[in-house]
Amino acid sequence: MVPLNSNINSETDSFRSGPDETGHFGIYGGRFVAETLMPLILNVEKAYRAASNDPEFQSEFDYYAEHYIGRPSPLYHAARLSEHLGGPKIYFKRDELNHTGAHKINNTLGQILLARRMKKTRIIAETGAGQHGVATATVCALFDLPCVVYMGETDIERQAPNVFRMKLLGAEVIPVTSGTGTLKDAMNEALRDWVANVDTTFYIIGTVAGPHPYPEMVRNFQSVIGNETREQILEAENRLPDCLVACIGGGSNAMGLFHPFLDHPDIQIIGVEAAGLGIETGKHAASITGGQPGVLHGNRTYLLQTDDGQIIDAHSISAGLDYPGIGPEHSWLHESGRVSYVSVTDQEALEAFQLCCQTEGIIPALEPAHALAHVMKISKQFDPSQILVMNMCGRGDKDVFSVAEALGTKL
Amino acid sequence: MNDSNLSDTRITRCFANLAKQNRKAFVAFLTGGDPDYQTSKQLVSGLPAAGVDLIEIGMPFSDPMADGPSIQVSSQRALRNGMTLVKTLDLVREFRKTDDATPIVLMGYYNPIYRYGAHHFVQECAEIGVDGLIIVDLPPEEDKELCEPALTAGLHWVRLVTPSTDDDRIDAVLHNVSGFVYYISVLGVTGTRRAMADHIEVAVSRLRKYTSLPIAVGFGIKTPEHAKAVAEHADGIVVGSAIVDMVKANLDESGKPNAELVDRVHDFVRDIAKGVENA
Ligand SMILES: Cc1ncc(COP(=O)(O)O)c(C=O)c1O
Numbered sequence: 001m002v003p004l005n006s007n008i009n010s011e012t013d014s015f016r017s018g019p020d021e022t023g024h025f026g027i028y029g030g031r032f033v034a035e036t037l038m039p040l041i042l043n044v045e046k047a048y049r050a051a052s053n054d055p056e057f058q059s060e061f062d063y064y065a066e067h068y069i070g071r072p073s074p075l076y077h078a079a080r081l082s083e084h085l086g087g088p089k090i091y092f093k094r095d096e097l098n099h100t101g102a103h104k105i106n107n108t109l110g111q112i113l114l115a116r117r118m119k120k121t122r123i124i125a126e127t128g129a130g131q132h133g134v135a136t137a138t139v140c141a142l143f144d145l146p147c148v149v150y151m152g153e154t155d156i157e158r159q160a161p162n163v164f165r166m167k168l169l170g171a172e173v174i175p176v177t178s179g180t181g182t183l184k185d186a187m188n189e190a191l192r193d194w195v196a197n198v199d200t201t202f203y204i205i206g207t208v209a210g211p212h213p214y215p216e217m218v219r220n221f222q223s224v225i226g227n228e229t230r231e232q233i234l235e236a237e238n239r240l241p242d243c244l245v246a247c248i249g250g251g252s253n254a255m256g257l258f259h260p261f262l263d264h265p266d267i268q269i270i271g272v273e274a275a276g277l278g279i280e281t282g283k284h285a286a287s288i289t290g291g292q293p294g295v296l297h298g299n300r301t302y303l304l305q306t307d308d309g310q311i312i313d314a315h316s317i318s319a320g321l322d323y324p325g326i327g328p329e330h331s332w333l334h335e336s337g338r339v340s341y342v343s344v345t346d347q348e349a350l351e352a353f354q355l356c357c358q359t360e361g362i363i364p365a366l367e368p369a370h371a372l373a374h375v376m377k378i379s380k381q382f383d384p385s386q387i388l389v390m391n392m393c394g395r396g397d398k399d400v401f402s403v404a405e406a407l408g409t410k411l
Numbered sequence: 412m413n414d415s416n417l418s419d420t421r422i423t424r425c426f427a428n429l430a431k432q433n434r435k436a437f438v439a440f441l442t443g444g445d446p447d448y449q450t451s452k453q454l455v456s457g458l459p460a461a462g463v464d465l466i467e468i469g470m471p472f473s474d475p476m477a478d479g480p481s482i483q484v485s486s487q488r489a490l491r492n493g494m495t496l497v498k499t500l501d502l503v504r505e506f507r508k509t510d511d512a513t514p515i516v517l518m519g520y521y522n523p524i525y526r527y528g529a530h531h532f533v534q535e536c537a538e539i540g541v542d543g544l545i546i547v548d549l550p551p552e553e554d555k556e557l558c559e560p561a562l563t564a565g566l567h568w569v570r571l572v573t574p575s576t577d578d579d580r581i582d583a584v585l586h587n588v589s590g591f592v593y594y595i596s597v598l599g600v601t602g603t604r605r606a607m608a609d610h611i612e613v614a615v616s617r618l619r620k621y622t623s624l625p626i627a628v629g630f631g632i633k634t635p636e637h638a639k640a641v642a643e644h645a646d647g648i649v650v651g652s653a654i655v656d657m658v659k660a661n662l663d664e665s666g667k668p669n670a671e672l673v674d675r676v677h678d679f680v681r682d683i684a685k686g687v688e689n690a
Contacts, residue, residue: 022552032521032548034477036573036598039580178483179474188476195477196599198575295522295548296474308495309523310473 015262015338018329023212023299026335028328031211033298036195041298044202045213047118052220057113064109065224068142069099071106073225075232075389080359087379088243091236092362092392093229093257102365102394103225103253104135108204110221112139115202122201124148126190128155128183128249129320129367130162131394132206137171147171150189153181155319162398180313183323187297207250208327211298215327222256229389230260237387243268243378246391247371248341249285249320251327253393262338271330272374274316275343285314286343287326288334301328317346317406318366320394348373350406353396365394366403416565421514421542422590425464426625426646436591436647437462437638437687438627439680440518442469442485443502444494445658446668451489453673454658455506459513461677462684466506467545467649470499470519477547479602481652484659488666496523500535507540516569516590518545521557529557533564543567543590551583558587571595572618574610581621591625593649594618596641601630602652612644635686642690650683 018025031041051057065071073094082090095103108125115123123145127133133149140147149166153175156163166173179185187205194203208215208222233241244261246254248271261267276284284290287302294303296311304312304324314324333339344352349366352373356364364372371390382388396403404411417423429436439458444451458466471486471494478486503515517536524532524546536544544561551558551570558568567590575598576584585592596611615626628641629649642648657679661672 031550031552033550034547034573035550035571035584036477036575036595038550038552039575039577178480179487184474188474191476192479192600198598292526295520295525297476298548300525303522305522305526307526308497309526310490311522 015333015336016259018332019212019216023216025329025332028301028331029212029215029299031298032295032300033211034195036198037191037211040194040198041211043118048114048213048217051114051117057117060113061110065106069105069109070097071224072228072232073097075229075236077236078360081356084359085376085379087384088382088386088388089384090375091233091241091387091389093225093389095225095253095391095393096362096365096368096395100131100135100138101397102131102135103222103256103391104132104206105138106224106256107206107218107221107252108132108135108139110217111202111204112143112145115145115204116143118202120200120202122146122148122197123204124150124190124193124201125204125206126150126183126186127206128152128186128322129318129398130155130159130166131320131398133171133173134162134165134169136204137166137169140171141169148193149173150176150186150193152176152183152186155182155186158402159319159398161401182313184296184311191297207252208255208329209250209297209299209301209325215299215329218252219255219259219329222252223259225253225256225391226258226260229257233387233389240264240267241387241389243270243382243386243388245270245272245371245375245388247272247321247367247393248326248330249323249367250325251330253391255327255329257389257391258339269339270374271339271341272371273341273343274318274321274370275345276315276317278345279343283315284343285316285321285323287324288330288341289343291324293331296325299328301325301331302334317349317402318370320365320367321370342374344370344373346406350403352376353403362392363396363400364392365396366399367394368392417562417567417589420567420590421512422465422567425514426591429464435642435645435687435690436464436625436627437684438465438467438629438647438649439463439654440467440469440649440651442471442482442489442655443499444471444489444492445485445655446488446662446666447492448494448498448502450668450672452502452505454676455502456509457673457677458680459510461680462688463513463680464647465514465516467516467518467651468499468502470496470517470523472520472523475520477600479600479652481602481655481659485655496527500539503541504539511540514542515540516543516545516567517541519547521546521548524557530560533557533561533566537564537566541566543569545569545571545593547571551586554587562587569593574598574614585622588624591627591647592618592622594626594628594645595630596628597630599630608640608644611641615644635682638683638686639690642687648687654680
């Protein structure tokens with residue numbers, strides 16, 4: 001059992017003190033951007049610091065989190081699944097019940113409130129699965145700001161419903177054909193847009209990546225997940241969990257769940273990357289398991305790349321995990337040994353997806369299905385007196401078409 | 412940083428000679444290995460005779476986030492045909508066998524260099540006759556990564572100054588810079604918008620208050636007339652996307668260069684050089 005007072009508070013021993021003031025988590029992170037963007041990034045940081053210290057900003061965030069997103073999301077004891085697996089008592093943090101169906105909106109809400117404070121008049125975003133694009137388009141509609149979403153051509157094809165959603169919400173979706181036409185190229189294209197429109201535009205990055213202060217800022221907006229979980233598990237069980245599991249694309253839902261718990265050394269924390277067709281095939285999205293440190297999109301982190309330092313395309317059945325990098329804080333948590341990073345194949349995720357539908361009546365997104373697949377693998381290591389929390393960070397409505405295809409069903 | 416070893420280099424001699432003759436520098440950019448290594452070698456080796464004073468060779472990267480479509484696709488062409496950082500260094504090595512005077516600056520993104528090893532890279536650059544580096548995604552905040560090792564190895568560090576570089580930042584941006592300053596005349600990526608000459612005049616005279624280094628202006632220069640107009644307000648001009656577009660215009664459908672590619676690119680470069688000469 002994890003004692004409640006196991007928080008490490010001394011600064012040197014804390015896993016929660018990063019980044020340093022230059023935006024580094026150990027050697028990871030930083031601000032690797034063109035000079036044109038530097039003044040802007042420094043401004044975002046300044047505005048974010050001011051906002052963080054302003055109780056009004058926090059109460060504005062809390063207001064929309066409660067009344068618009070529907071927070072707090074439940075912490076739900078998945079009893080049938082727990083029984084079926086015969087391992088720990090499994091709880092789902094149900095961020096799939098948020099407005100727009102995923103955790104992404106926690107972050108877009110925070111960032112658009114900041115953009116408004118900065119008097120920016122135009123919002124841009126990148127998207128892969130379309131969830132972040134939808135979450136951005138949503139808050140742009142709410143606050144009446146024009147929204148441009150960059151999306152790889154390949155992703156536009158496989159996520160057609162989300163493309164239409166964004167358009168309904170009034171966003172302009174710009175297909176990206178440069179590079180390989182996927183999420184990394186959408187991010188390049190958004191950065192190119194930003195460079196050309198620095199005065200008017202705020203770039204809402206969708207995960208804990210990008211140049212400082214984005215990894216820190218996005219983590220803090222997503223930490224609402226972990227903070228609520230802490231309160232809810234104490235309420236339900238009067239103790240902290242033994243294990244946390246979350247899937248990792250860029251790593252924002254995972255950082256949001258993990259961060260408030262990092263200094264409880266007895267809690268096992270596991271991030272699940274997408275192994276695609278298998279790490280050995282090279283067709284995967286597991287940056288830590290199958291990549292090396294490098295510099296892309298403004299930060300140093302683990303990346304899928306060739307020996308020549310060219311970025312390799314990621315592969316996953318889940319478009320939301322299909323990114324060749326990972327947030328820099330995860331790279332640091334990996335090297336420091338605090339968090340374990342594992343991977344799960346397309347096939348394993350599909351099996352978990354179906355099990356979740358059948359035992360809990362919850363159609364998960366393919367992303368958290370990866371987390372669940374790992375929970376299935378490790379459940380035998382736990383006994384029923386132990387508690388595991390998995391982040392159910394998205395619902396599967398967007399995925400039913402690709403799952404049908406993968407299972408050989410014609411719709 | 413003590414940069415006394417950088418006071419007499421190919422770059423300083425180049426700008427000093429031009430200044431003596433009251434001429435402006437023509438800096439030409441080509442992507443290394445575009446469209447393929449052999450053609451690229453011919454393209455680069457003919458630049459001095461076509462009137463280029465300083466050569467910028469782009470090191471292709473899969474994710475060139477500060478470049479517009481022209482240089483993006485040229486990088487992809489080069490990578491598709493097997494270009495690597497190692498081969499870009501080979502390109503310089505071969506050029507230096509027959510030309511020991513024309514300055515060469517390598518331009519690119521940090522990741523391939525980081526993978527190669529920053530210290531190893533700057534030492535090799537210095538040995539083979541690279542004169543300077545422009546690394547787009549290394550702002551002054553990250554000078555420890557490559558800028559400081561490069562200066563120690565005897566390479567110039569050239570930085571981009573942009574219209575968004577305000578008075579608060581200009582000293583930090585110019586710190587550690589030597590050889591010349593590269594002023595980007597428009598906000599945006601390479602090759603897209605066209606800069607206005609009167610904006611450039613104001614911007615360059617503002618910059619002169621902060622630095623005595625030569626100032627080259629680039630981004631969006633496509634014609635001899637435009638080159639002339641910009642050169643009148645600066646110490647030099649940089650042309651990249653327009654040259655790279657000439658490469659593309661001489662590829663067949665399968666991406667193979669036609670027989671005239673090298674001559675046509677050099678003819679185009681010669682026309683720009685005439686524009687600069689008349690400035
Ligand atoms: C439901 C869901 N989960 C996870 C992710 C991956 O992002 P992150 O790792 O930043 O949480 C996405 C991205 O689109 C998503 O839609």
